[in-house]
Structures are given as C-alpha cells and as structure tokens.
Amino acid sequence: MTAVLEAHGLTKRFKDVTALADVSFSIDGPGVYGVLGRNGAGKTTLMNLLTGQDFPTSGTARLAGLDPATGSHAFGAIAFIKESQAYPEGYKGRHVLKAASGIFPRWDDAYAAQLIEDFGAPLDRHMKKLSRGQRSAVGAVVALASRAEVTLLDEPYAGLDAVARQLFYDRLLTDFAEHPRVILMSTHLIDEAADLFQRVLVIDKGRLVIDQDADELRGAAVRLVGPAAQVDRLVGSREVLHRETLGGTAAVTVDGADDAFKAEAVAAGLELAPVSLQQLIVRRTGVQSTEEISA
C-alpha cells in the first residue's frame, strides 16, 4: 500500500541552522495526526517539505507516493492551510472561498456557509485588512469545507479566541467522522487539541522524538505522590521525567508506567495522577529537572 504521507531521512538546513534532521515516518490512512513541538522545532519546515513548498537538503518526502514538488497529484486532493498564507492583491474573504470552491472537488457550499456563520468569517473586507483572528476564521472555513483527501493545517486557528477554537475542534471531529481523511495538524495548544489526535509526532530541535499512538502516550506516564522513600523504592530504575520533594514527600513523574506498576502504587497507598499529553511532552522535550521545594 502506498503511504499517504511519508518522510525518509528528511533533512533541511538553512545555512548553519538545521531545521529538520533525519526525520522518517509514514502515515498510511485516514486519521487526525498532531505535529507538536516548541517554537522553532521544525513543524512548519516539515509541512513545507511535505507539500513541496520547499526542497529538502537531503532525504525524501512523498505525498501519495509522489514527490510533493514535482508529482502530478490529483487537482484539489491536497489542502495546506497556514497562518502565514499570502493572498492575491485585492482578495476579500469571498474571493478566497470562491477560489477554494473551484479548487477542491469535495468542497461543500452548504457546510461552508454554516462555518462562515459559526466563525464569523468576514467576506466583504480585504484579507490584508482583517485581524489575525478574522484571517484564521477564513482559513478555518477553507480547512474544513475543502474536505481534501490530505489536509495539512499549520497552526490554522492560532488567531481564534477560545470559543472559536473549541468550535473548530468540535466541527473538525464531527466532519472527520463523516468524511474520514488524512489531517495533519501542528499546534502549540497541546492540551486543548489533545483529544483530536489518534497519533502524535513530536519534533524537538528538528528531530522526531516521539511518534506514537496518542492513547498509548497518554497512559505512558503517571505522577506519584507519597513518602519519598516509598516512592523511590517503587520507581526503581524507571525513567523519571520530573521530581519534586517537599520535606519527606516526593512527587515523581515516571515514564513507562504499565498497569502492574500503577496497581502496585495504588496498593502501596501512594497518590496516583494521570499526566496530560502536554505535561508529558514538556517533560520529555524539556530539561529533566529535580526540584527541592522549601516549605
């Protein structure tokens, strides 16, 4: 089977900056996939390479088995929505939507009209004069109503307020259930968007450091709180992502916590709390820390 999106040893250097280093992965079928990472991690670079907006220094990117820059992909099969989208001079929201309806064969006019109302996307003002949130609103309509087989979203809703962002997540999940497709979305707002993703790719300083099923990842770490000696004994040689102590009490975030370990912790009377996807990623991609908190 031909992968829908594929990277093999994908590397991009800008003079002395390595934006992406030896990234390999394969996305084989419909799903909502998260590309997560800190500022400057390489998320936009990855999306630019996957859509042929830029060329790799080495390695290969493939979109539906073809080179994204030179392959003859089906017209309108790919949508790439990004915050920094440039529009032709004089374009208003309605021009953007009209153009999109001509490009994407699965464009749904009725759905677009509903989304325009939901997001309050202004149609009669020049794109250049819109606020960041208003531009994002137009982008969100295109992102969803295009129903492209492969949709790449680079922080598409970054300018939207919290209410509109929640609406975007709800609409995306509902529409995806009815029209499954490959949606690859980058975001900083990990906890907010966490429930959308079935698989998560985390990039740190250009390297792909996590490529894992989101549910597996969510259950992989726990926070244990209890008497320090007891916590440490139970943790043993497991990887500690974070440790805080207050007097004789320790709070330790442990990676690789399986069901047996969790049951043992509960049986030992230790407090056990789940670790959110955001906390886990921050811990795995941040500096491992040990804190002594003075009372």
Ligand SMILES: Nc1ncnc2c1ncn2[C@@H]1O[C@H](COP(=O)(O)OP(=O)(O)OP(=O)(O)O)[C@@H](O)[C@H]1O
């Ligand atoms: N055209 C360019 N010229 C030089 N350096 C670049 C260029 N584009 C990106 N970079 C550098 O490559 C690295 C990765 O940038 P990229 O935009 O891919 O990160 P990002 O994960 O999308 O960041 P953010 O979350 O802040 O948008 C950064 O160090 C950035 O400064």
